[in-house]
Amino acid sequence: MSEEHAKLEVKDLVIGYGDRVVLQNLNFQVAAGEIFCIMGGSGCGKSTLLKHIIGLYPPKSGDILFSGRSIVHASTEERQAIMRRFGVTYQGGALFGSMTVAENVALPLTEYTDKSKEEIAEIVREKLKLVDLDGFGQYMPSELSGGMCKRAGLARALALNPDLLFFDEPSAGLDPITSAGLDRLILSLRDQFNATVIVVTHELDSVFAIADRVIMLDKNTKTIVADGSPEELLNNSENEWVRSFLDRDGLKRRKKKDGLI
Amino acid sequence: MNERQQNLRIGIFVTIGLLLLVAVLFYLGLSELFVTKVKLYTYFSESVQGLTVGSSVKYRGVPVGSVSQLTISMESQKVFVIMEIEPRYFGKSMGRDRQSAVFFRQLKKEIEQGLRCRMEFAGITGMKFIDFDYFSPPGPLPEKAGTAHPELPGVRYIPSVQSTIKDLSGALSGSLERLSRIRFEEIANELERSLSRLSEILSDPAIRSAIGRINDAAENLEVSTSTVARVFDERRLTRLLDSLEKDMEVFRLLGEQLSAYTKDMKLPESAAAFRAALRNLIESKEDLGSSLSKFNQTLESIRMLTDYLSTDPSSIIKGKREMPVEK
């Protein structure tokens, strides 16, 4: 695809379940090689938006373009072909419990490539090494910790060398150190492979560590209330709520004042 | 290790399952594919109610095959039945072709000696089977016996006889029909009418008095003859003759009177009616005679049936006793 297209473009998107509109009037673009964060309070529809972007649910209206091709209006087979160029890491890793870690990672390869067993085993080893799970290939997902499951899920998402990587709440349920390790992994992936990354999160530490650009979603207005780099938004946003949401130091100050720390 | 156990279980499951499947199929019927069979056909002129495809065919109670086809032959309004027989029951095992050839040769001989087939009840359910047996008298041999069907080569003909039930019920209904043809009521009415007429005539007071007068006349006559004997002389003879003449005159008058009376009573007509009644009676007696002989036959049949039943009472429920198959 030609360079003038943004990697991902969302146009006038309206999403929701049944009669209920969750988010509306969504417009944004994600450039190639960017780490793009979707932020917002709990229950504002971040994960729902992610599921619409990766094509799991059809939007109520509007369009989503991947390298200039519409995901919304594509046929099932075309959409599946596009989706194969996405790598998605779910909150809990979403590993298949009946398979070993190595088999989980190998699944997209056995399904969509004609590679031999040996070649696949080689790729699996390489991807597992990338996410620091060397030697865990023969474990079952139930034998791994939460962080390891997420990393294994990432390895699986990377198996087909995706153009676009999605993370759904990568820090959720992890201690700060493990979480920071995962952030470093995301950065190194972008630097090594020039991947485009879209992260759904509400962890400020992560956002400031990795994000090139952030959009903030608001539950009340049901749309985007801020768009820019995290620093820009913290310092220059006209929206009081956005600034206080992003102000880590302010948060600490407030907590201290209330006697919480 | 886990996978090994799983494979083992699946292996056992599938292997035993398939073996059982084959065994069940074999025992329930596929084994019949490997058994030599010959086909025979026959016609029944009676209803085959209770006979179906699959009904068994027995030779004196030994199950030797089954009915394979039941169709109606429209030209003759008979039921056309094809049976499949396993010749292995009739002799030692030998090659297929030889077995059936030997069987057919034997069959022809047996038919000449009186082998026939007929339907029998297989118990109280109304189901029937075909029984092969020798029935006396053999009767004339149908010319087709033992030969192949003109359109179905290899299907040989075996003559059928009417079933016992058909015989029994035929005889019964025949004699009942004949009995019903006797006009008992008319005869009785006629008889009653004649008799009442007779009693009417006899009880008529005029007849009684006429008889009384005849009596009187006879007494008179007796008196007269004795008088004649006593007074038989010339002197008296003329007087006697006179008196006789007078008596004769009285007698004539009496006769006239009697004939007038009887004329009044239409005696000739009554007699004619009586004669007619008697003639009727005689005719019906002939009819009655033949009916009664038929009835007698029926009773004979029933007696035979009860004899059979008394030797084997359970057969009315279970059907004709089957012979145990020697294996």
Place this chain on the structure above:
Amino acid sequence: MNGNTDSRIHDFFNGVGSSVLDPVLFIGTVSRQFPSLFRKRGLRKRELFYYLDLCGAKSIPVVTLICFLMGAVLGIQAALQMRKVGTEIFVVDLVGFSVLKEFGPLMVAMISTGRAASAFAAEIGTMKVNEEISALETMGISPAAYLVYPKLLAMLIAMPLLTVFGDVTGIVGGMLVGLSVNIPLQAYWTRTVTILDPITFLLGAGKTVVFAVLITLAGCYCGFKASSDAQGVGRGATSAVVLSIFLVVVADAVITLLYSFIGY
């Protein structure tokens, strides 16, 4: 007021519509993926063996036990009635035909419902909770084909085979009861092979092919429809069992009716 009534009617028809439409949609989705079975690695053999083990091999003890008891119970009931008219030999007919035509296939279907339909629903429901279904979809793999076909094929193999086991043990059960009412084994056996024919047996076992499809689809459908929480998975498993039993009994009635048209 009026608007409220209108919307309630609307909801009602939507509800009825979706309860009819959703299963049809599900069947359509599954059927659409049928050609994918013939692709390279279209069918996951390991899953197939897993379910063949779960629904087939591991079901043998319970199937044989239940069918054995069923045959014995039928035999006892038949013997009690037949003895009154001295026709004990018909115990063989009653047990043979009931087991081959109805009880074998039905008991296998009921056991498979308990084992398979609930397991399928719970498994797919749990995968939904863990976002594994979403993961499959984002990998461009149709969950319908990927999850349903191995189960379906395993059930199609396992259920007729289980029916063979069930039929045989059911007749053995009847045979033992026959001994107690003075039907010798040899006579029971001879009568059994005389009255029963392979067509009856195959038609009975053939029913389970239909049952296998219904049970698998009902189980998977309830799993996919389950709401994404632990309670939802439980409810999904329950409704899978209820729906399966309902469908199996209705299908059995319809098939029995159809068989009666061809004289069986």
